[in-house]
Amino acid sequence: MQNRENGGLAYDSTGEGRAVLLLHAFPLSRTMWDPQVEALAATHRALRFDAAGFGDSPPRDGPLTVDRIADDAVRLLDHLGIETTVVCGLSMGGYAALAFARRHPRRLEGLVLADTRAVPDTEEERRRRYALIEQVRERGPSAVLIAMMSKMVGTTTHRERAPLVARIRERILAASPEAIERALQGLAERPDAVPELAEIRVPTRVFCGTEDGITPMSEAEALVRAIPDARLIPIPRAGHLANLENPDRFNAELLRFLRELDASGPAGT
Numbered sequence: 001m002q003n004r005e006n007g008g009l010a011y012d013s014t015g016e017g018r019a020v021l022l023l024h025a026f027p028l029s030r031t032m033w034d035p036q037v038e039a040l041a042a043t044h045r046a047l048r049f050d051a052a053g054f055g056d057s058p059p060r061d062g063p064l065t066v067d068r069i070a071d072d073a074v075r076l077l078d079h080l081g082i083e084t085t086v087v088c089g090l091s092m093g094g095y096a097a098l099a100f101a102r103r104h105p106r107r108l109e110g111l112v113l114a115d116t117r118a119v120p121d122t123e124e125e126r127r128r129r130y131a132l133i134e135q136v137r138e139r140g141p142s143a144v145l146i147a148m149m150s151k152m153v154g155t156t157t158h159r160e161r162a163p164l165v166a167r168i169r170e171r172i173l174a175a176s177p178e179a180i181e182r183a184l185q186g187l188a189e190r191p192d193a194v195p196e197l198a199e200i201r202v203p204t205r206v207f208c209g210t211e212d213g214i215t216p217m218s219e220a221e222a223l224v225r226a227i228p229d230a231r232l233i234p235i236p237r238a239g240h241l242a243n244l245e246n247p248d249r250f251n252a253e254l255l256r257f258l259r260e261l262d263a264s265g266p267a268g269t
């Protein structure tokens with residue numbers, strides 16, 4: 001579905017109940033949340049959209065910053081007449097979820113930060129991102145596969161789940177080089193979110209694949225220490241894409257969190 005109020009970004013909304021907005025990782029699209037949308041649909045309203053340039057969304061000028069993703073999320077909520085939501089973001093989606101918490105705290109009911117971190121890129125990481133932009137210009141999205149695929153999923157997935165690895169590779173190769181470039185710029189320049197973690201006032205769960213080699217458990221633990229009402233949820237037998245690598249556990253923990261939120265009051269309170 002295209003949402004013109006949202007700059008034409010593609011989105012879908014599935015089910016009824018408390019809204020749960022799902023923000024996708026780099027360089028994937030909203031389809032990465034298929035297993036979660038299926039699990040949520042009976043009890044919740046799952047919302048997801050493709051960040052500009054990814055999936056079915058048209059590109060936009062300038063870097064795809066995490067602030068822009070957060071503001072696009074709020075435009076989608078406005079378009080749908082939704083006042084408040086739980087936000088669940090994985091990796092780049094988690095950076096955007098933190099930007100959402102900082103820029104739109106009154107729209108937030110609960111937060112799930114999955115396989116992500118609050119610290120900005122180091123100089124070295126920033127240099128690597130700009131080098132990757134050059135490689136993507138020369139070779140296309142396969143440069144991202146070479147740079148990231150070994151760490152994109154955990155060792156268990158590499159060993160035991162060849163079809164899932166193949167699907168993720170296909171999705172990375174299908175990403176637009178222009179979108180990849182704009183997102184890499186946005187990722188390289190994302191702000192330090194650490195100083196605002198103490199200001200997060202909503203219940204928060206920090207999910208992390210125990211085999212995550214991109215945003216490892218130490219980053220998740222740092223988030224839990226800094227956010228006042230946060231709990232760590234390790235996802236076993238999963239790496240960086242924990243929602244795809246161990247969807248049963250991820251979904252069970254997500255639904256448990258949502259039930260806890262329901263027990264503490266209806267949506268919008």
Ligand code: MLT
Nearest residue numbers: 025026091092093187214
């Ligand atoms: C992601 O999965 O969104 C990326 O790994 C984020 C990053 O490279 O920092």
